[in-house]
Amino acid sequence: MEVLLFGIAKDIVGKSEIRFSETDELPGSVGDLKRLLTASYPEFGKLSSLAVAVNSEYATDAVFLTKDDEIAIIPPVSGG
Amino acid sequence: MEKLTIEIVDHIDSANVYSELSHPQSGGICVFVGAVREFTNNEEVVALEFETYKNMALKEMEKIALEAMEKWELNKVLIRHAVGAKKVEEPVVVVGASSAHRTACFEASRFLIDTLKEKVPIWKKEIFKNKSVWVSAHP
Known part of the structure; x- marks a missing residue:
């Protein structure tokens, strides 16, 4: 499972993606992923918002994750 | 010609x-x-750097354009955003619409830029x- 990182999320983690290996315990849902991430990198808890996209659509915390999904962390957007 | 331009x-x-x-x-x-402004809170900005999650950003931009076309009678809608480093006065985003009468395109353009800023995965x-x-990023 790979999780893409953008903007400040990339700076917090220090790379542009997080890779979970076969042996890692995979987050089962968007909510699990957010909890896991915030536990490992407390800086995520300080952001104005933290969204997750699954297969390039915004996903609620209840959405389940599978290893084939394209998952991305969406920190507060600031286009325009 | 295409009715929608999303880029x-x-x-x-x-x-x-x-x-x-x-x-x-x-x-x-x-x-x-939208262009790069020289000062933010009295501090001089040298440049802005934009990055995007491109395939999702294009999808979100298209949704916004389609929503605008449902709300107003528009003949054409355009949303275009730049990425990379941009200097002061350089354009970074352009949105627009055309319609039979002015009210629809004025209102739609406002909606396009406001919704883009709220939803499209682009970071500055x-x-x-x-x-x-x-x-x-922070409150």
């Missing part, structure tokens, strides 16, 4: 937009151009002389 590009040429939105049934054409970093800041 993420390296460089915006705002001079082309008028002809892109021109349409025989449109008596009104509105364009909003302000580069100052001694630091850089991801805009809106």
Whole structure:
């Protein structure tokens, strides 16, 4: 499972993606992923918002994750 | 000609937009151009750097354009955002619409830029002389 990182999320983690290996315990849902991430990198808890996209659509915390999904962390957007 | 123009590009040429939105049934054409401003909170900005999650950003931009076309009677809609480093006065985003009468394109253009800023996965970093800041990241 790979999780893409953008903007400040990339700076917090220090790379542009997080890779979970076969042996890692995979987050089962968007909510699990957010909890896991915030536990490992407390800086995520300080952001104005933290969204997750699954297969390039915004996903609620209840959405389940599978290893084939394209998952991305969406920190507060600031286009325009 | 396509009714919708949705693009993420390296460089915006705002001079082309008028002809892109021109349409025989449109008596009104509105364009909003967002550009790099020199000062943020009295601090001099050297440049802005934009990055995007491109395939999702294009999808979100298309949704916004389609929503605008449901709300107003528009003949053409355009949303174009630039990525990469942009200097002061350079255009970074352009949105616009054309319609039979002016009210629809004025209102739609406002909706396009406001919704883009709220939903589209694009991130802006302000580069100052001694630091850089991801805009809106923290409360």
